Structures are given as structure tokens and as C-alpha cells.
Amino acid sequence: MPLAVEQIVLRWGDLGGQWGVNRSVAQIQALLYLSEKPLTAEDIATTLGLARSNVSNSLKELLTWKLIHRVPVLGDRRDHYEAETDLWQMATKVAQGRKAREIDPMVAAINDAVASVDGQGAGISPEVRARLERLQGFVNTVDGWYQQMLGVPPETLMRLIRMGSKVVSLLKFVGPKDRGS
Template sequence: MSELDQLKDDFVTQWGALGSQWGINRTMAMIHALLLVSPAPVNTDQIMEALHISRGNANTNLRELISWGLIRQVIVRGERKDHFEAEKEVWKIFCTLARERKRRETEPASMVLQDCINRSKGIKTAEGEEFHKQLTALNEFVTLANTMMEKIATKEQSALLPKLVKLLS
């Protein structure tokens, strides 16, 4: 194995470990990493061989990565097998992740919170009022996070990045 191949393998392994810490399936993160560092589209058999995973595991995670918008299926002329490539532009990946996290996590959380807030309005005990107050504060934060993720996911890097740098300075 060449030094570059070893580095790629290390990256794929570590990205998989990080993915599980971010709440993403380790294999899904490893497939994403493999496609990120692959210079050409890769087919399912190549993914299975590189990561030592089953076809079912590969197919399940490929479908999930496609649904997240992080990879796409591509046609390679002269090949009958499906090939896949990752989005490689970092800002687009970040925006996709922000949009998907919002859709899959913070929007449903906000709906649950709003339902509980509405149902707790009529509880006039001290504990009920404190519960309502706490959920309202939590929902305000989740709503703010949703708004921020929406703004990030729809902005061009060149327009947003200088503002973020200025804000953080």
C-alpha cells in the first residue's frame, strides 16, 4: 500500500469514528469519506472491497447518503454498474448538512415542544407554569437554531463567510 493509500485509509477510518460521535452511522461516514477522497466515481463493489462491508450494508448507507444530498449516483460510460461520487465543495457539504439536520432534527423537536407548550398553557400550578416556561425558553432556542441553519443553508459562501468572521472577531 502506498503512503497516499495509507493516508486515505486512515482518513476514512477516522472520519467513520467521528461520524459516530456526530450521530451518524460509522459505515455511512466511512463511505462518505471514501467518496470524498476518490478522484473518480466508485461503484458498490469497490466500496464493499475497500471497507470490507456487505452489499446490503453498502446499499443501505448509499441510499441514506443520497437522501441526505451528500453523494449522487453517476453514469460511467461503458459500465453497467451504478457509480457514486461525493459533493466535494466544502461549503455545499456544510449547507447540505445544516439543511438536513434542521429538517430531520430541529424542526421535529420544535413541533414536539410547541405541542407540549400549547397543552401546558392551561396548567395553573406552580410546577405546570415552570414546565411551560422552561419549554417555551427551549423552543425559542430551537427556533433560533432553525432560523440560523436556514440562513446558512441558503447563503453563498462568499456572502456569509465575511459576516461570520467579523461577528466572531
């Protein structure tokens, strides 16, 4: 494996731990992303010096996240794997997976808490009620924004991202009431 690829694979593995992803999973994803051809589990285990069982479990996780897929190779009955190479697709799939696992349960819990407060009425101070309602408004607004962004074509999103500082400077012309809380 070329040194530059090795360095990225190792660093991606380290970063995976910071993102809450198993190091082996992150290394395998990086290796497949940078590979010019599909690799078998055996190829991956040998290249990365990992146990075959670790590679198998990591491949299952990456398949679940839809960051890799199986591809047939003529004349070989073994499973071969390729990574998703479209960066927007990768980012979208990771965001969707994390949202489903982390954000959606939080949104549901906050909505349930507010509904419970509405049903109870007594025992909750006006300040706590106001904070819960602000929290609910915030998470539902962010959730709605996320849903809208899924429908925006990647090239449009990239233009928006590149315009970042210009958009922020335009916000100074919008009064605080118009920005929300």
C-alpha cells in the same frame, strides 16, 4: 489506496460513530469524497473490505442525505457513485437532514406544550410557564436564524466565520437588553 487517504477514511469512520452515523456510511462517504473517479459498489466493498450488502445499504443512506449521487460511466451498466465535493453543500445537506430529524420535532413539541399550557391555564406555575416561554422563544429564534442563514451565500458565511472574534468583541458595546436572553 494511499496511506493518507486510508487514514482519513478510517478516522472519518470513527468520527461518524460520534456523530450518530454508521461507521461504514462515514467511511464510504470519505472514500468517495477523496476518490478522483466514480466508484462502483464493488470497488467500494473491495477497497474497504466491507460486505456488499453493507455497502449497498450505506450507499442508500448517503443517497438519501444527498451526500453522493449516481453517475453514468460510458460502456458500463453498473451504478457508479461520486460524493458531493462542495464543502458548503455537504455541510448544508447534513444540517438540513439533522434539523429535520432532530430539531424540527423538538420545536413542534415545545410549541405544542406552550399551546397546551395556554389552553389549560391552571395547574402550571408562573415560573414553569415563564421557562417554557423562554425555551419556545429561544428555539424559535434559533430556528429563524437557521432559515436566514440558508439564504446567505457561502462566501459571505465564510467571511462572517473568519470575522468571528471581531464580531464577538463588537458585542461588548451592545447592552445586555439588546442581546436577547
